[in-house]
Amino acid sequence: MSTIRLSAVDIALVVGYLAGITILGVWLGRGIRGGRDFFLAGKSLPWWAAGMSLVVSDIGAKDMIGLAGDGYRYGIVMMNFDFIGCIFPVLIAAFLFMPYFWLAGVYTVPEYLGQRYNLGVRTFFAVIWVLFMMATLGTIFVSAAAMFEGLLGWSFWFSVMLTAVVVGLCTALGGLRAVVFTESISCIVLTAGAALICGLGLAKVGGWAHLQETIGQMTWTQHHLTLLPPADHPVYPWPAVLLGLGFVLGPAYWIGNQAIVQRTLGTRTQNEARASYVFCAAIKLVFPILLVVPGLVGVALLGPELGQPGEDWDGNRVLPMLVVRLLPPGVLGVVMGAFFAGVISNLDSYVSSASTMVVTDLYRTFIRRQATDRECLLVGRWLVVAFLVGGVAISYPIKKGFGSVFEAFQTFLSFFQGPLLALLLLGMLTRRATPWGGVAGMIIGVSTSAVLNSAEFLLGVPGGIPFLWTAWWSFVAALAGVVVVSTFTAGHDEARLRGLVCWLPSGEGNKP
Amino acid sequence: MSFLSESLGALWLLAAASGAGWMGKAAFIGVFVALIVLLASLPARMLGETQRRPAPWRNVRAWAILVAVAQILIYTLWG
Numbered sequence: 001m002s003t004i005r006l007s008a009v010d011i012a013l014v015v016g017y018l019a020g021i022t023i024l025g026v027w028l029g030r031g032i033r034g035g036r037d038f039f040l041a042g043k044s045l046p047w048w049a050a051g052m053s054l055v056v057s058d059i060g061a062k063d064m065i066g067l068a069g070d071g072y073r074y075g076i077v078m079m080n081f082d083f084i085g086c087i088f089p090v091l092i093a094a095f096l097f098m099p100y101f102w103l104a105g106v107y108t109v110p111e112y113l114g115q116r117y118n119l120g121v122r123t124f125f126a127v128i129w130v131l132f133m134m135a136t137l138g139t140i141f142v143s144a145a146a147m148f149e150g151l152l153g154w155s156f157w158f159s160v161m162l163t164a165v166v167v168g169l170c171t172a173l174g175g176l177r178a179v180v181f182t183e184s185i186s187c188i189v190l191t192a193g194a195a196l197i198c199g200l201g202l203a204k205v206g207g208w209a210h211l212q213e214t215i216g217q218m219t220w221t222q223h224h225l226t227l228l229p230p231a232d233h234p235v236y237p238w239p240a241v242l243l244g245l246g247f248v249l250g251p252a253y254w255i256g257n258q259a260i261v262q263r264t265l266g267t268r269t270q271n272e273a274r275a276s277y278v279f280c281a282a283i284k285l286v287f288p289i290l291l292v293v294p295g296l297v298g299v300a301l302l303g304p305e306l307g308q309p310g311e312d313w314d315g316n317r318v319l320p321m322l323v324v325r326l327l328p329p330g331v332l333g334v335v336m337g338a339f340f341a342g343v344i345s346n347l348d349s350y351v352s353s354a355s356t357m358v359v360t361d362l363y364r365t366f367i368r369r370q371a372t373d374r375e376c377l378l379v380g381r382w383l384v385v386a387f388l389v390g391g392v393a394i395s396y397p398i399k400k401g402f403g404s405v406f407e408a409f410q411t412f413l414s415f416f417q418g419p420l421l422a423l424l425l426l427g428m429l430t431r432r433a434t435p436w437g438g439v440a441g442m443i444i445g446v447s448t449s450a451v452l453n454s455a456e457f458l459l460g461v462p463g464g465i466p467f468l469w470t471a472w473w474s475f476v477a478a479l480a481g482v483v484v485v486s487t488f489t490a491g492h493d494e495a496r497l498r499g500l501v502c503w504l505p506s507g508e509g510n511k512p
Numbered sequence: 513m514s515f516l517s518e519s520l521g522a523l524w525l526l527a528a529a530s531g532a533g534w535m536g537k538a539a540f541i542g543v544f545v546a547l548i549v550l551l552a553s554l555p556a557r558m559l560g561e562t563q564r565r566p567a568p569w570r571n572v573r574a575w576a577i578l579v580a581v582a583q584i585l586i587y588t589l590w591g
Contacts, residue, residue: 087583091547091576095554227590228536238536275572281579
């Protein structure tokens, strides 16, 4: 693939953006005095900043690269990840679930699970989330390196190390407040960059109508222009999109993901937390179009060169190739800035959340119960560095193991998202779910995920089971496990459940 | 019971044979219609709203309903 030489304007834009973000992050971190300031921004975040931060915590480099590649391979069905898989659960989370995290006065989602069920459930999900976040960090590094390699000819390791240093400086010094405000800027830059690629791409192929016509003439793109492919589609059958993505993976991600929930816990009031979710949903009406349409443009422009995707087809090449061919000097600087914005916002979200979970759910629970706020701040900062080093270390094996970055991300998610959602759902909606029920649901759900994910090897299912079905059935299995075991075991008393369960409002002075 | 299962089976086969068609579209639109009904019917007390109604542009619930309506339009056009 041909690389490009950045013009002086492009370089000035990129360097200015990176320097600006780093300086802002460090400046915002000057008032941090303890763990609450570092992990929850001292509960001072405005709704608009938290909302924009939610968007770029979810959409970043992995999505720009991954969705363009999968848009090329599968078409507009990929927009469902942001429509039914995001907007629907985000609105549900805002009005039904978020208030209970807020009332429980927790720092993390596992901490809520610990209050609602028991320490075992809390610890299990904390460890799983930390491992998942580490894997995600590796995935994001791979996206970054793919883009820099494709565009600028930088080596894999140089790209990864440069990104790690910028993110490390910003996050370790600035905490959640710096993360959220720099992400707000990233959101604007990312939108501008994605809109430029999308707009210039459509102009190049002669507009949407002409693009539809071109895609319609190909033999392998018959479902590319529908959001809802048929029920026998090999990867995204619409019932699986609805049940697996809309009812399980989406809600689990938006309700149970620490990187998401932590932003809303840092807002000033419960109503501002709700407004931040709704603002995020409004922005998400546009983002999937900006990210998936370049994949379709790729089919029209690069189709003869890249061909029909097969087993070893590399979707990560689509966006870099488009950028090289579409963007004039000057504009490229904005897009490179957008890409840096995506990488940095994704990385700092996960690094910050992972360090919060380790400090809250593991360090203060098992290692030093009497740790002071100041000590937690220090440990949190060192953990940011440790997670970045870990993410760098596993990025290379991830690069070698998976064809598409986005697919890798979703596979990680599908393993335990279903069980987590089942526990949160029953934990918040009914007082009958017991601690032992929670443990059973967790074990049964994750075991089901493991078996279904290995269906080709264990059950002899040719081609395996689509990951959306895996998510759905692991959710159902966990739900059944909680219900059955809770029927025969004792639950917590009413006083303990106040403020944690939907139908038991917090008593006066009971919860913060 | 068997009539019910046969009918459901026939509907499923129809959906599988003809793309998502009306069934898929109806299912997705139905989800957002149900969400709008839920949002509209949530008691004000549960959302911490005071007796005075907030100005429309500050009404988080109204904005959420607007976003859900936009989703219905998108699935109607592209579903």
